[in-house]
Amino acid sequence: MSRPTRLSGVLSPVITPFDEQLAPDAKRLARQCHWLLSQDTGLAVFGTNSEANSLSTDEKIELLDSLVADGVDPYRMMPGTGCCALTDTVKLTRHAVELGCAGVLMLPPFYYKEVSDDGLFRSYAEVIERIGSDALQIYLYHIPPISNVSLSLDLVERLITAYPDNLAGIKDSSGDWTNTESMLERGWDGFQVFAGSESFLLRVMRAGGAGCISATANVNPAAINDLYCNWQADNAGEKQQALDELRSIVQSFPMIPALKAIVADYSGDSAWSRVRPPLVELDNKQVASLTQQLRAAGFAMPGLDVSTS
Amino acid sequence: MSRPTRLSGVLSPVITPFDEQLAPDAKRLARQCHWLLSQDTGLAVFGTNSEANSLSTDEKIELLDSLVADGVDPYRMMPGTGCCALTDTVKLTRHAVELGCAGVLMLPPFYYKEVSDDGLFRSYAEVIERIGSDALQIYLYHIPPISNVSLSLDLVERLITAYPDNLAGIKDSSGDWTNTESMLERGWDGFQVFAGSESFLLRVMRAGGAGCISATANVNPAAINDLYCNWQADNAGEKQQALDELRSIVQSFPMIPALKAIVADYSGDSAWSRVRPPLVELDNKQVASLTQQLRAAGFAMPGLDVSTS
Numbered sequence: 001m002s003r004p005t006r007l008s009g010v011l012s013p014v015i016t017p018f019d020e021q022l023a024p025d026a027k028r029l030a031r032q033c034h035w036l037l038s039q040d041t042g043l044a045v046f047g048t049n050s051e052a053n054s055l056s057t058d059e060k061i062e063l064l065d066s067l068v069a070d071g072v073d074p075y076r077m078m079p080g081t082g083c084c085a086l087t088d089t090v091k092l093t094r095h096a097v098e099l100g101c102a103g104v105l106m107l108p109p110f111y112y113k114e115v116s117d118d119g120l121f122r123s124y125a126e127v128i129e130r131i132g133s134d135a136l137q138i139y140l141y142h143i144p145p146i147s148n149v150s151l152s153l154d155l156v157e158r159l160i161t162a163y164p165d166n167l168a169g170i171k172d173s174s175g176d177w178t179n180t181e182s183m184l185e186r187g188w189d190g191f192q193v194f195a196g197s198e199s200f201l202l203r204v205m206r207a208g209g210a211g212c213i214s215a216t217a218n219v220n221p222a223a224i225n226d227l228y229c230n231w232q233a234d235n236a237g238e239k240q241q242a243l244d245e246l247r248s249i250v251q252s253f254p255m256i257p258a259l260k261a262i263v264a265d266y267s268g269d270s271a272w273s274r275v276r277p278p279l280v281e282l283d284n285k286q287v288a289s290l291t292q293q294l295r296a297a298g299f300a301m302p303g304l305d306v307s308t309s
Numbered sequence: 310m311s312r313p314t315r316l317s318g319v320l321s322p323v324i325t326p327f328d329e330q331l332a333p334d335a336k337r338l339a340r341q342c343h344w345l346l347s348q349d350t351g352l353a354v355f356g357t358n359s360e361a362n363s364l365s366t367d368e369k370i371e372l373l374d375s376l377v378a379d380g381v382d383p384y385r386m387m388p389g390t391g392c393c394a395l396t397d398t399v400k401l402t403r404h405a406v407e408l409g410c411a412g413v414l415m416l417p418p419f420y421y422k423e424v425s426d427d428g429l430f431r432s433y434a435e436v437i438e439r440i441g442s443d444a445l446q447i448y449l450y451h452i453p454p455i456s457n458v459s460l461s462l463d464l465v466e467r468l469i470t471a472y473p474d475n476l477a478g479i480k481d482s483s484g485d486w487t488n489t490e491s492m493l494e495r496g497w498d499g500f501q502v503f504a505g506s507e508s509f510l511l512r513v514m515r516a517g518g519a520g521c522i523s524a525t526a527n528v529n530p531a532a533i534n535d536l537y538c539n540w541q542a543d544n545a546g547e548k549q550q551a552l553d554e555l556r557s558i559v560q561s562f563p564m565i566p567a568l569k570a571i572v573a574d575y576s577g578d579s580a581w582s583r584v585r586p587p588l589v590e591l592d593n594k595q596v597a598s599l600t601q602q603l604r605a606a607g608f609a610m611p612g613l614d615v616s617t618s
Binding site for chain 1: 331357364365366368395396400419421422424425428429432435455457585588
């Protein structure tokens, strides 16, 4: 069997809408996914910015089923499936593979700290062995600022060596360009290195990377994708600068509530602003400041679905 | 309705045995719980040292049911029920309350970092409101070295003020005596402050605390309980010192695999040594060093069940 095509380009950790009871709202999520696809942006549902770790495994499985039933192409999806519990990770990952998802983005178990590379290797190996399918395409999720569990270069290489057919790539959200660059320099065959945000997009493309998986792709997908497609053009540096300027506005607020406030504002659908605890929504003053800055910057979300239910 | 009696004394975050497939072994766990109860030690099952965050919610629910079916008194139990996902925490906590557990030990949601007190308050409030029963007795679990999410004194006070019938106490595993002392000085009525290990047992009792919930109570329960019962005796300082000496041997190894290795060694039941990833078992050299030191110190585990299946 030939190896499945691996993902590249721009993906969004799709924000998760909640209803009044704080239950996930599958219909709104599907609409948002269709919009993102229309902007040539892939779907890293259940990422950090999706509040995925505020959802139960069963909630995530139901959402995945709903998305596919709603016509979202699983081959554009890279759901986050790494949980604290081995059994949750196996259950959710297996479901994603069975649905035909192109890949999964897999956090290491993140409760226990200062665990060894041997223990982390064993975590991933158990999942791979239990699922036992080359259709399983794992993108490692390295995000030490939040998970507080780091995936060392040596661990990544050991996993690739042991399971070359399953280790498809990595999202590097360390914020440390040297780490991303080091991975690219190792030249792992067919291993897709994604930057953790569009801040590193031009650099990662120039160094041979695969693209980026970025929070702000929830609201600014077309412009990010434009740089991805045209990174070799003369004006790529200007495009990077424009992305950076937009991002600097958004990230001066708490990221997840800010993304939701933007979608709520530009769609006219206030339900989008809800977050699950332990997060809190932006307050009115923050929303006013954020939207004023975005409008002053000429920011738009063309084609965004503005239906409210 | 009068308020339920709140827990005090010594509790053990009971280590969780696994079978060859790394599935939880309910029968071995029940045997260990009965032994701990015979040593006057309560059951904080599903604590950090239980590898609880390597178990799914459904696995924890099944284990709780098995323990109660096996005759373990739920009124001696304080299961850990705080998960990342609100819905998991509600499901597991509700189950524990329905089974009649005396209390639950509740981590805050621990994936998202730098969350606000407002967000953490809302997390606990949602759980309390959804369960809606005074039978719910929450012991907060403050363990910033591992959860990386801190429960401030002001947050604790705000929760007690809002939900005095549900906020039963706290386990302070900050390792910061000043924090424990500050909570006791606030004099919250009926709020049980437990030290996070026996290292602080004498100090917490002298300052008006409720006892301790300690990893090493898995292996040294009788001696820890002896100090709890006799903290006002003249020789309490010597007892504390003896506990400290034993603990210093154990904690010079990775704690959870060390506890399991000790139970495996003293019961003759090697199955006890298994851990779930991301943890790894002690290697043979570590086991030899640990058991040699314990025997040299005259350590024993009287009454431990030595049946092996």
